[in-house]
Amino acid sequence: MKISEAQEEQIKERVMQHAFQLEGLADDLIDHIYCYLYEHGTEKRDFSCQLDEAIHLLAPDGLETIEDETFYLLNFKKMILMKRFIYGIGLIGAMLFSSGVIFKIFHWPGANVMLGSGVIVGLLMYLPLWAIDRNKYKMVQKPLEKWKLNLGVASGVLVGLGTMMKALHLMGAGVTLMLGALxxxxxxxxxxxxxxYRKAIEA
Incomplete structure (x- = not known):
């Protein structure tokens, strides 16, 4: 099937509706769809319907998924290293906190240091890094979901720190708690x- 200039523009328009962030991806998709329609298209059928079919065959769940999959493949090794580091930090924080609880129960020295270190590692290192990882590698894509994640982490960090500061009778505990609660x-x-609510009405 010969593709006219108007039809080529229609292909470009459909692809460019999606704001792809990966450089060159839109051009690759346009070329792929163009080649498919050139090989398998027919002038006897409506071009728009054939274009819809070509896009559906290429990306049944939408063209955005192509970018997500490409991004994942390009960053797979970095993601694995980042996750190992983050969960290693989380493990250290959990072990310190758990050990501090045991030391506190038996009134052994160093309990407060372990408890404080565990809370600090967990709240100031693990949680922020976990949130950054999810944002950076597009595990959370919708703006509202990003806000939910970031606000939840921020409030959790502040409330946790405020609680620890309150237990240790440190200055600023009340302000930190109030800010986290706010x-x-x-x-x-x-x-x-x-x-x-949006998820409920979309379901």
């Missing part, structure tokens, strides 16, 4: 329920 109540909860 972010949770005025930020995270509204975003969470709006997100849940």
């Amino acid at each position: 972010i949770f109540i005025a930020g995270f909860l509204p975003v969470y329920f709006v997100s849940s």
Whole structure:
């Protein structure tokens, strides 16, 4: 099937509707769809229907999934290394905190240091890195979901730190707790329920 200039523009228009971030991906998709229609298309059928079929064959779940899969393949090794580092940090934090609890129960020295270190590692290192990882590698894509994740992590970190500071009678504990609670109540909860509502009506 010969592809006219108008039909070629139609292909480009359909592909460019998606704001692809990976450089060159849109051109590759346009070429792929063009070649498919050139080989398998027919002038006896409506071109728009054939274009829809070609796109569906290429990406049954939408062209956005092509970018996600490509991004995943290009960054697979980095993602694995990052995850090992993040979960290693999480393991260290959990082990420190758990050991601190045991030391506290038996009144052994160093309990507070272990508890504090575990909380700091978990709240100031593991949680932020976990959130960055999910944002960076597009595990969370919708803006509302990103807000929910970031606000949840921020409020969790502040409330956790405030609680620890309160237990250790450190200055600023009340302010930290109040700020964390404010972010949770005025930020995270509204975003969470709006997100849940949208998911419910889309289901």
